[in-house]
Amino acid sequence: MKVLMALLSSKQIAALTLFIVVTASVPVFGGTYAASILIIVLSFIALVSAWQIISGYAGYILLGSAAFYGLGMYMSALLTPILTLYGAIPASAAVCFAAALGLGVPFLRIKGPYFIIATLALGELIRNIVTFTETNYFRTLGRITIMYDLTTILYLLIINAVAVILAVYFIKNSKFGLGLMSIKNDEIAAESCGIPTTKYKLLAFGITAVFMGSTGAIMASRAGYIDPDIAFPAYISIYTLVMGIIGGLGNLIGGIVSAIILTLLFEIFLSMGNPYPFGILLGILLILSVLLRGKRVTLLRIFRMQKITVQKPLSPAK
Amino acid sequence: MTILRLNKIDKRFGGIKALKSVDFEVEEASIAGIVGPNGAGKTTLFNIVTGYYKPDGGYVIFDNKNITGLKPHQICKMGIARTYQIVRPFKDMRVFDNIMVGAKFGRPLDKRNPEKWAREVLEFTGLINRANEFARNLTFTELRRFEVARALACNPKILLLDEVLAGLNPAEVTVACEMIKKINKEFNITIVIIEHVLKGVWALAEKVMVLHHGEKIGEGKPEEVFKMKQVEEAYLGTRWEAVA
Amino acid sequence: MVIEAVGYTLTIGMRLIVAGIIIGSAYALGALGLTLIWGGARIINYAHGELVMIGAYVSFWLFTAFKVPPPLAIPFAAGVAAVIGLGLYLGTIGRLTRAPEEMESYGLILTFALMILLSNSVAWMFTSDIQVYRWMMVPIDFFAVSTLLNRLMIPIICLPVAGIVLALMNKTWFGRGISLVIDNDQVAGLVGVNVRNAYFGILTIGTITPAIAGLAWSFNYPFSPFIGIEHAILAFVVVILGGLGSPKGSIVGGLLIGIIETTLVYLISPGLRLAIAYSIFILVILLRPSGLFGRK
Numbered sequence: 001m002k003v004l005m006a007l008l009s010s011k012q013i014a015a016l017t018l019f020i021v022v023t024a025s026v027p028v029f030g031g032t033y034a035a036s037i038l039i040i041v042l043s044f045i046a047l048v049s050a051w052q053i054i055s056g057y058a059g060y061i062l063l064g065s066a067a068f069y070g071l072g073m074y075m076s077a078l079l080t081p082i083l084t085l086y087g088a089i090p091a092s093a094a095v096c097f098a099a100a101l102g103l104g105v106p107f108l109r110i111k112g113p114y115f116i117i118a119t120l121a122l123g124e125l126i127r128n129i130v131t132f133t134e135t136n137y138f139r140t141l142g143r144i145t146i147m148y149d150l151t152t153i154l155y156l157l158i159i160n161a162v163a164v165i166l167a168v169y170f171i172k173n174s175k176f177g178l179g180l181m182s183i184k185n186d187e188i189a190a191e192s193c194g195i196p197t198t199k200y201k202l203l204a205f206g207i208t209a210v211f212m213g214s215t216g217a218i219m220a221s222r223a224g225y226i227d228p229d230i231a232f233p234a235y236i237s238i239y240t241l242v243m244g245i246i247g248g249l250g251n252l253i254g255g256i257v258s259a260i261i262l263t264l265l266f267e268i269f270l271s272m273g274n275p276y277p278f279g280i281l282l283g284i285l286l287i288l289s290v291l292l293r294g295k296r297v298t299l300l301r302i303f304r305m306q307k308i309t310v311q312k313p314l315s316p317a318k
Numbered sequence: 319m320t321i322l323r324l325n326k327i328d329k330r331f332g333g334i335k336a337l338k339s340v341d342f343e344v345e346e347a348s349i350a351g352i353v354g355p356n357g358a359g360k361t362t363l364f365n366i367v368t369g370y371y372k373p374d375g376g377y378v379i380f381d382n383k384n385i386t387g388l389k390p391h392q393i394c395k396m397g398i399a400r401t402y403q404i405v406r407p408f409k410d411m412r413v414f415d416n417i418m419v420g421a422k423f424g425r426p427l428d429k430r431n432p433e434k435w436a437r438e439v440l441e442f443t444g445l446i447n448r449a450n451e452f453a454r455n456l457t458f459t460e461l462r463r464f465e466v467a468r469a470l471a472c473n474p475k476i477l478l479l480d481e482v483l484a485g486l487n488p489a490e491v492t493v494a495c496e497m498i499k500k501i502n503k504e505f506n507i508t509i510v511i512i513e514h515v516l517k518g519v520w521a522l523a524e525k526v527m528v529l530h531h532g533e534k535i536g537e538g539k540p541e542e543v544f545k546m547k548q549v550e551e552a553y554l555g556t557r558w559e560a561v562a
Numbered sequence: 563m564v565i566e567a568v569g570y571t572l573t574i575g576m577r578l579i580v581a582g583i584i585i586g587s588a589y590a591l592g593a594l595g596l597t598l599i600w601g602g603a604r605i606i607n608y609a610h611g612e613l614v615m616i617g618a619y620v621s622f623w624l625f626t627a628f629k630v631p632p633p634l635a636i637p638f639a640a641g642v643a644a645v646i647g648l649g650l651y652l653g654t655i656g657r658l659t660r661a662p663e664e665m666e667s668y669g670l671i672l673t674f675a676l677m678i679l680l681s682n683s684v685a686w687m688f689t690s691d692i693q694v695y696r697w698m699m700v701p702i703d704f705f706a707v708s709t710l711l712n713r714l715m716i717p718i719i720c721l722p723v724a725g726i727v728l729a730l731m732n733k734t735w736f737g738r739g740i741s742l743v744i745d746n747d748q749v750a751g752l753v754g755v756n757v758r759n760a761y762f763g764i765l766t767i768g769t770i771t772p773a774i775a776g777l778a779w780s781f782n783y784p785f786s787p788f789i790g791i792e793h794a795i796l797a798f799v800v801v802i803l804g805g806l807g808s809p810k811g812s813i814v815g816g817l818l819i820g821i822i823e824t825t826l827v828y829l830i831s832p833g834l835r836l837a838i839a840y841s842i843f844i845l846v847i848l849l850r851p852s853g854l855f856g857r858k
Contacts, residue, residue, distance in 0.1 A: 242678070280682045
């Protein structure tokens with residue numbers, strides 16, 4: 001606590017305390033429905049904040065959040081019976097970290113738009129492989145998970161979200177963060193300024209995966225039942241990216257705000273029984289955030305678009 | 319004492335020999351020049367020294383250590399910094415943060431404070447009043463100085479400058495040359511400078527190597543190299559007026 | 563005994579190749595559009611799969627509502643795709659400057675937004691249910707390979723269309739202008755090509771071809787508003803394999819992917835069809851990003 005006091009300004013501590021108090025009191029005053037929506041909001045806050053590390057700071061736009069989220073879910077489903085959820089969360093996160101390091105070695109050599117498509121393919125690939133193994137070797141499509149009660153899940157997700165936010169905040173202001181931002185701007189120049197780019201990219205990818213995995217691990221015990229379509233849905237990858245981009249690449253607060261607003265909007269549309277207008281709205285918001293970047297449009301000012309720098313892609317073959 | 323020694327460096331790209339058995343030695347605290355026409359292999363040589371390319375033959379000795387095959391960031395940490403012919407600023411970061419990258423990730427600064435050192439570098443290169451500007455907003459000449467500043471911030475023992483004078487007007491060239499000399503004298507940093515034409519390094523370098531089609535065709539003091547027959551032939555008809 | 567075994571293998575091989583070409587011709591035609599837009603307009607079209615999906619839905623709608631046979635629906639599918647493609651392009655990407663930096667970063671986010679927008683719009687109109695309709699589903703023997711007539715209609719529709727596009731590219735002045743723009747738009751402008759018109763041509767062809775491929779797909783396999791991602795990734799595989807901006811490469815690549823896919827599916831398991839395609843994609847992007855036929 002003392003360390004936190006020294007590193008954060010009093011305003012930031014106040015904001016963080018307010019966040020914790022408000023979210024933690026929702027099940028007390030708001031009832032089950034509000035709590036169940038808050039759970040989704042909190043998981044997206046964690047996902048989008050974790051996404052900022054590899055995409056917002058290091059510039060590798062990840063469209064495969066579902067891969068780590070789902071891996072966390074499955075590891076949690078497997079490990080919770082042995083370790084309880086409290087042991088399964090860090091264990092799943094550790095597995096995700098290892099997986100990210102292994103996958104990162106080839107994937108982080110892919111640049112620009114290719115990285116985006118490749119990570120999209122990765123998420124879909126893993127979903128297909130898990131479906132295949134489950135149906136062919138385990139003769140089942142889904143798995144029953146051990147459920148924990150709503151309040152426990154909610155408090156775990158609050159702790160998880162606060163941990164990601166703090167981690168991302170400290171990374172941003174650290175030497176590591178400076179290195180990542182240099183990589184985003186110009187990887188070659190970063191390397192020649194003495195930044196161990198490969199190591200930094202891998203570490204950033206690993207930390208992103210840790211928090212996506214821990215979020216998935218907690219959500220597994222909320223779901224009660226998981227199958228590949230629940231664990232690796234493409235919409236997790238897409239929404240995380242959209243929230244990150246609308247909130248601003250590398251903009252921690254912007255990402256959190258857009259996660260809150262967009263998740264709530266989605267829930268409103270869903271409760272009306274038709275989620276598709278939300279998708280249309282999302283597309284329009286994304287288009288506007290690109291077209292109106294830099295302009296002073298009141299509604300979109302919190303969604304301030306930052307200059308996007310992606311890694312230089314390969315030139316087309318001639 | 320020799321600080322950098324290139325020994326029989328070979329480099330091929332596909333079937334093309336970019337460098338053929340190039341030897342070169344640089345004395346500590348000196349200024350050396352590498353000149354040659356386009357495609358002579360000058361930048362390739364820098365890329366080999368800084369670890370971007372692995373040579374197909376030969377080795378690089380820096381500070382009595384064989385650095386061939388090390389990664390670029392390791393080489394930077396050992397004390398070789400470089401600039402790029404086409405500038406590569408971290409565009410969306412402030413000038414000060416750009417310089418801080420060099421100060422924090424370059425060769426360790428012993429007990430000096432990185433922020434103080436970054437400020438010192440900015441003052442030295444005359445960019446201190448632009449410190450809070452985003453690097454993308456710098457002018458062309460400022461960017462040239464900026465590249466040198468960021469490399470200097472890496473606290474190198476040896477600084478490789480790739481055509482830093484190109485595109486500057488005569489007055490700016492004079493200022494830049496003064497700055498390079500001062501870096502050499504005040505910070506005691508060895509400098510290797512690539513130039514397209516001999517004139518560029520005439521006033522600066524104590525020793526010059528001329529490359530042509532990847533081969534060393536002359537080496538010595540600028541005025542000696544200038545008189546060499548083969549050097550004359552390499553340039554004749556293309557850049558002779560500019561050289562003379 | 564040996565002869566029988568060889569004969570058996572040959573029959574199997576034949577069957578796989580025919581099946582591969584059948585499915586590959588749809589991949590080829592779809593990817594042709596992607597490679598043109600990518601190479602020519604420098605836009606990585608993430609909404610590519612949505613164009614395939616829209617082609618499928620136009621055909622489905624005309625068939626179920628008005629009994630229009632799919633081949634006759636081609637002009638409608640092409641028209642709808644072209645209007646959507648050009649309209650959305652003008653409203654969004656056309657507003658960016660043509661600086662490659664902007665195109666690469668913002669362009670891909672815009673097409674990504676279009677992807678979300680289009681799939682959800684169609685889901686709103688037609689629900690997100692998986693749709694199937696039957697047309698020409700009669701067994702037929704083709705080169706000793708027994709298949710279904712509707713399967714055979716895929717190459718019968720796709721290959722001539724691809725041929726027409728290739729002929730257009732190679733034989734007409736307008737098409738050569740497009741090829742020049744793909745090669746180098748600045749030089750193309752200097753030698754008198756109307757670059758603006760060429761871009762419109764590229765976008766029109768680039769949006770029409772995936773829609774026609776989707777039309778051919780629709781009376782063979784089930785589809786939903788969210789099949790776009792799958793088709794987009796498959797098209798990316800083909801384009802990367804064939805080399806960006808190379809129309810011939812995308813056709814060869816499409817057929818090749820079709821054959822590889824059917825062979826691997828036969829050897830391993832049908833449950834891994836997409837997993838195989840995605841693995842091929844990731845491998846190609848890692849090992850040979852400039853494509854099999856692309857020059858570096």
